Amino acid sequence: MKNDFVVTPWEVKGEIDYDKLVERFGTQRITEELLRRIKKHAKTLHPMLRRNIFYSHRDLGWILDEYEKGSKFILYTGRGPSGDTHLGHLMPWIFTKYLQDSFDAKLLFQLTDDEKFLFSESLSLEDTKKYAYENALDVIALGFDSKKTEIFLDTEFIASQYRLALKVAKRVTFSTAKAVFGFDNSSNIGSIFFTSIQSVPAFLESERQNKAVPCLIPCAIDQDAHFRVTRDVAPMLGYPKPSLIHCKFFPSLTGSDKMSASKTETSIFTTDAPEVAKKKIIDAFTGGQATIKEQKEKGGNPDICSIYQYCFYIFEEDDEKVRELRESCRRGGILCGECKRELAKRVAKFLEQHQKKREKARDKLEEFVIKD
């Protein structure tokens, strides 16, 4: 029953068929031709593109057309600050950094503390603000260029966003919001309005520069719903439709599902002590057999293995080595324990380095965070 899954900005459930999502949402797959064009300008093709992790798009060709004509695009992505950052959140940001570096692109990074307050019964505005600043440290730690990056919390940047949000809101009916997001009579009126705010950064640079500035939004595919609304409204406001490039979800340590901040034992947070992260990896679900003997005889199944997925998504940049790992697993040439220990080492090393940069980022917040 691979059709029995749910993907909305607030819920991801079931075993996701990414091909079906492309059909459902009406997006496009990233073609070889597009990859060639990206590589031509970026020089290198990011592993997440080579591996089809960023796999779907809207109007990516147009962004490249404009770029080739000399019209630079801005990048827009963000984070709903409902908890600590985990590796799944980092994934699209790592890719966004590659785009910033490769295309010399300005980045607008929206922290939707308003959204997470409106959609969570338990979170206060103080909570979502606190998380927003913690999440911002992770963004900065990834090495974005402070001269080309603006990070903002909605509640601290609303004066700069409200007028554009009103213009969006005026063009979106309840009927549309209901169809796209599944609202009903019990939805609060803030949650219904919220998508207007998420649209704003797509138009902000065009408004500031008073000319059409192309905008590319790298995001996980669950956020597509918001930007379908944004794109529908754009021509009515006289702005170009933002383009999108969508990634799949980073898996949890159970081997399936999207990594979720609410399941702390099967997610690795950027603030986890390296030893804690190692322990989580050692406890993770793999595609291995019950015994060493069986593993050696029958081989494992990397497709359902969280350890393999981790290497594939983030922790092994070399395609050849990924291929070797896969083969070796399949033919029983490597045991789960070895695999786990190798990944644990890499993740621990990554966390150590990231956490140092993250602490240094506290002093850089002012360089990155803009307020009204």
Added chain:
Amino acid sequence: MKNDFVVTPWEVKGEIDYDKLVERFGTQRITEELLRRIKKHAKTLHPMLRRNIFYSHRDLGWILDEYEKGSKFILYTGRGPSGDTHLGHLMPWIFTKYLQDSFDAKLLFQLTDDEKFLFSESLSLEDTKKYAYENALDVIALGFDSKKTEIFLDTEFIASQYRLALKVAKRVTFSTAKAVFGFDNSSNIGSIFFTSIQSVPAFLESERQNKAVPCLIPCAIDQDAHFRVTRDVAPMLGYPKPSLIHCKFFPSLTGSDKMSASKTETSIFTTDAPEVAKKKIIDAFTGGQATIKEQKEKGGNPDICSIYQYCFYIFEEDDEKVRELRESCRRGGILCGECKRELAKRVAKFLEQHQKKREKARDKLEEFVIKD
């Protein structure tokens, strides 16, 4: 069919039965006892109270209780800036000034340029901002105390209002908004959210002072819908429910209907040249007979006469003179022409004086208007 009328914040239609409105909305009539208590503190009772123009309330007794215990209330009222100010708009503001003077009360005056943009297909944010500043001149011209009055445009004061608006919005379901305001699938998502913004000033002073500050809202009865929502939400946010004091609608020059800015020929604007206003009054509907002879024989009907209503609502402060006018009209002792000329003279004089103050108000905007 006096039940066949509509009163919402965005539509007033039919012949209004103000008694039925009190029942429909579940408000209270202002009792003699309340009037006595107001007079005790205010020294004088405003004609609009004596004449039952401000005729309905919610929790006015509580406001007086608090006042008597030494806890001052703030006043909150406002204007949806969709056009020029007419005399109908001035009416509750004149009364609000009386309350400010009598109770030494701070006033928050909200100009909902966001609302009027969201609810009008044709108005731009530039339009509603322009009207807002024009309307603000009329507020200031009435003589409010700049030390006790804060006027703000929503789009220029949103950073100060957004967090409170989110807290309200989180507690209001679409179901409630639909029931109170009559929204449907075609309503835009900004209009659905908007009532959250209109609630904010009722809580703002409590938030600023970090203690429960009583708030009294003088307004025309059509605005009650918003504040029913505000009052329902208040306890959930830990703020006192705002109290309300409601007035009837200032009539148009047709003798019935609410004066409406969209009907320019039957409304008198504060910016009308005195001669133009005079002409409108001379052309107005009266309760008089078709001929002088008939008028003298049968007398006129002041109850349906716009000229009489104008005197009653604003232009004759002396109750005895209003009574005399009424009597004289009924027994045919005064002709419509005389009555019109007398009112025209008074209105022209009022406009001349108001327009001078209004021009001077341009230099005072900075004293009154607060921005983020």
